[in-house]
Amino acid sequence: MTEVNSTTTDNVMKALNPTRAVYSVIGSLCKNPHLLRDSEIIITEKDFAHEFHQIVFSSIYNIAYSNYEVTKISEIDLDNYLASFPQHYKIWEKNDGLSYIRKSIAHANENTFKSSYDRLKKISLLRHYVLNGIDVSDLYNWQSTDLKVRNDGMKKIDSMTVNEIIDHYTIKMSKIKDEFNIGQETKSFMAGDDLDTLLDELDEDPEYGNPFTNKFYNTIFRGKRKTKLMLRSAGTGTGKTRQALADMCNASCDEIFDIDQNKYVNNGPSIPTLFISTELVKREVQTIMLAFISGVDEDVIKDGKYSDVVLRRLKKAIEILKRAPIFCEYVNDFSISDIETIIERHIIENNIQECAFDYIQMTPKLSRTMASAFGNHLREDQILHQFSSSLKILAEKYDIFIASSTQLNRGSKDIENRDPSALRGGQATADKVDFGILTFRAGASDHYNLKHILQSGFTNKKPNYSHWVYKNRGGKYSNVIIWTYMNLGTMREEPLFVTDYDFNLLDVHPMDIEYAIEATEDSAEEVPVF
Structure with missing residues (x-):
């Protein structure tokens, strides 16, 4: 990257300013302001390089959204609107705004609007890259004095979509990271290094992480330990996302x-966390979170017409959620680099300690960027293996806990198939994970296999869900089943007991991980107490 000074900025704004496309877009928006309400048309002030065009667009936007019945905006409408803003009106008059808009409306063609819009967005993207110090001359050499070179570059740009341009530079940056082994640390040490203090350190600070909501998870996995990657897998509608949000x-x-x-x-203390959703939008995430915090069923929250008691509980839950350091991102089409960038940004900016990515899956962009990076099309299982491996590298690099999830394939319901082979996309996805779990609804056959436990009076509840632990790197509990009673409406879970895969009851007890304040001379530090 290079530093961009004011002189360079002026040159960029002049050179990367598609005046014909701007002229066409502005004229079309005046003829049909409802284009701004099209979900596929996304235009902002930043798409325009010239201040005059920025002012005109903002005025069109404000007039269009002031009244849905506005079907056309004339030069007179814009003149009257801008007259209330003296500084902007001076710029309007200086650029002969009345004449510009009149002519742009006259020349606007609805059949060419889309191509003009695409050109505007692509040049806007290139301009933003350049202003942030990124060289774009491999696609469009905007500084060249050779008209043929610039025309050839524009043809190349016109043949690409905005997403393809973004992918092009994302892959270039990823290759640079790979060449310098960013995120792939090599550490050398002697087996006997630091052993003199190891036992004292573990005695004083046992190896546990932040607590899960499921207390058997705390026992089996020792909490959400830093550098660890957990993979939850379940069928549709069995609460993968809800467990992560809880x-x-x-x-x-x-x-x-x-x-x-x-x-x-x-x-306990508030720990900064990040939730990356590929399916749920803001309101869906918020109602699930409010249900968990308040203990009020999500359906009750969605139905409205609350009793006074429920309303008080929900208002309190809103206060709690508003101050909670939970950062959320929604992305429905992504590459490995996109997710890495999101996680790294929140680590740097918000010091997150935990991240949940919901969920590992194939997307068009993921397939496209992987094919470009490796030079050939990879199988789905190879791509998803690369994805989970990248999440593990991030967990280790930034010393955080990461949880993700996958869907299950159709054969997973059969007991004999409840192992990593049940993962949709192949069992290689689980190769790099530390903790692997399959979640299923508990049905009649499960209750039959558990009748010797249920009839003994060991518990007064029948489990309605089971968590099959197939991987626990470095832990003594693996190939065990956590039987639980889970309310998906509130995501409150009551873990009941643990068995092996043959349904034999195991002597495993739930663990509380709480926090105490340990005073020091300079500050108070939060430390886990077990």
Whole structure:
């Protein structure tokens, strides 16, 4: 990257300013302001290089959205609107705004609007790259004095989509990272290094992470330990996303409603977390989180018409969620680099300690960028293996806990198939994960296999879900099943007992991981207590 000074900025703005496309787009928007309401048309002030065009576009936008019935905007409408803003009106008059708009409307052609819009967005993207110090001359040499070179570059740009241009430079940056082994640390040490203090350190600070909502997870996995990657897999509608959101809330919310005590109780320190969604949008995420925090079923929240008691609980939950350091991102088409960038940005800017990515899957962009990076089309299982490996590298590089999930294939419902081979996309996805879990609804056949436990009076509840632990790197509990009663409406879970894969009851107990404040001379530090 190079530093961009004011002189260079002026040159960029002049050279990367598609005046004909701007003229066509502005005229078309005046003829049909409803184009701005098209979900596929996304235009902002930043797409225009010239201040005059920025002012004109903002005025068109504001007039169009002031009244849905506005079907055409004339030069007189814009003149009257801008007259209330003296500084902007001077620029309007200086550029003969009345004549410019009149002519642009006269020449606007609805049949060429899309091509003009695409040209505007592509040049805007290139301009932003250049202003941020990124050389784009391999696609369009905007500084060349050779007209043929510039025309050839424009033909190349016109043949690409905006996403393809973004992918082009994303892959270039990824290749540079790969060449310098960014995120692929090599560490050398002697086997006996630092052993003199190891036992004292573990005695004083046992190896545990932040608590899961499921206390058997705390026992089996030792909490959400840093540098670890967890992979939850389940069929559609079995709560993969909800479990992740419950764990995010449990980590970041300082208060939670205790249903047994019928009041909000302290939930320990607020830990910054990141939730990346590929399916759920903001409101869907928020209602699930409010349901978990308040203990009010999500359907009740969605139905409205709350009783006074429920309303008070929900208002309190909103206060808690508003102050919780839970950062959310929604992305429906992504590459490995996109997810890495999002996670790295939140680590640097917000110091997140945990991340949940929902979920590992094939997308057009992922397939396209992987084919470009490797020079050939990879199989789905190879691509998803690369994706999960990248998440593990990030967890280790930034010393955070990452959880992700996958779908299951159709044969997973059969008990004999409840292992990594049940993962949609292939079992290689789980190669680099530390903790691997398959979640299933508990049905009649499960209850039959558990009848010796259920009839013994060991528990007064029948489990409605089971978590099959098929991988626990470095842990003594693997190939075990956590039987639980889970309410998907509130994401409150009551873990019941643990068996092996042959349904034999195991002597495994749930663990509480709480936080105490350890005072020091300079500050108070939060440390886990087990």
